[in-house]
Amino acid sequence: MESSSATAGVSTRREATRQKLYEAAVTLIAEQGFSATTVDEIAERAGVAKGTVYYNFASKSVLFEELLRHGVGLLTASLREAAEATARAGGGKVDALDAMIRAGLLFIDRYPAFTQLYVAELWRTNRAWQSTLMVVRQQAVAVVEGVLREGVENGEFSDEIDVPLTASALVGMVLVAALDWQSFQPERSLDDVHAALSRLLQGRVSGRRG
Numbered sequence: 711m712e713s714s715s716a717t718a719g720v721s722t723r724r725e726a727t728r729q730k731l732y733e734a735a736v737t738l739i740a741e742q743g744f745s746a747t748t749v750d751e752i753a754e755r756a757g758v759a760k761g762t763v764y765y766n767f768a769s770k771s772v773l774f775e776e777l778l779r780h781g782v783g784l785l786t787a788s789l790r791e792a793a794e795a796t797a798r799a800g801g802g803k804v805d806a807l808d809a810m811i812r813a814g815l816l817f818i819d820r821y822p823a824f825t826q827l828y829v830a831e832l833w834r835t836n837r838a839w840q841s842t843l844m845v846v847r848q849q850a851v852a853v854v855e856g857v858l859r860e861g862v863e864n865g866e867f868s869d870e871i872d873v874p875l876t877a878s879a880l881v882g883m884v885l886v887a888a889l890d891w892q893s894f895q896p897e898r899s900l901d902d903v904h905a906a907l908s909r910l911l912q913g914r915v916s917g918r919r920g
Contacts, residue, residue: 724766727756727758727762727766728766728776730756730757730758731752731756731758731762731763731766731767731773732773732776732777732780732781733756734752734753734755734756735747735752735770735773735774735777736777736781736821736823736824736827737755737823738751738752738755739774739827740823740824740826740827744770744774747770748770749763749764749770752770752773771838771839774839775838775839775842777824778828778831778839778842778843778846779842779846781821781824781828782828782846782847782849782850783846783849784817784821785814785817785850786846786849786850786853788813788814788816788817789810789813789814789850789853789854790853791813792806792809792810792812792813793806793809793810793853793856793857795809796809802861802866803857803858803860803861803864803866803867804861804866804911804912806857807854807857807858807880807911808908808911808912810853810854810857810880811880811884811904811907811908811911812904814881814884814885814888815884815888815900815903815904815907816900818884818885818888818889818892819888819892819900822889822892825885825888825889826889828885829885829886829889831843832847850881851874851877851878851881852877854877854880854881855873855874855877858871858873858876858877859873880911883907883910884907887903887906887907888903891903
């Protein structure tokens with residue numbers, strides 16, 4: 711029992727340290743770019759020794775790759791929970807997609823620096839972590855695909871829908887609209903942005919009038 715508690719304590723402390731390193735890295739890289747950001751700066755921003763960075767991650771590239779996994783993992787989990795909560799409440803698939811849009815906006819509002827980095831990295835093809843990025847991106851898109859496929863199967867959506875492309879388009883819509891909101895229309899509320907995207911969803915996917 712004591713050994714188990716001690717192990718759990720070490721694991722919790724390590725996760726807390728890794729979280730501090732993620733936050734430091736994403737902030738610095740968003741400010742000055744990946745190449746210009748040093749391990750020393752990440753350690754200083756996180757309030758840890760340089761050796762702590764290398765204890766948790768083999769290199770700066772590995773840290774950034776794990777940061778991408780961590781961040782997109784959080785986004786994927788939030789999308790899945792939104793869909794599952796809608797199902798538990800008896801909502802339909804359009805309701806689930808609408809809830810996922812809101813969950814995506816909430817995530818981006820909470821982690822704007824990560825979102826900017828993620829979108830920027832999607833357009834680069836010369837990074838060591840490109841294959842990892844494609845894998846974690848597909849995990850997020852797959853959650854939306856699942857809801858769309860279920861909607862097609864139960865007749866809520868047209869069977870003419872291109873599920874993979876529509877899922878990618880919905881995820882992309884939320885990412886781009888949210889970044890545009892934060893960069894150029896910050897006076898708008900999250901509820902306002904969600905309402906606009908919700909109307910677009912209902913008009914383009916379900917055919918219902920908002």
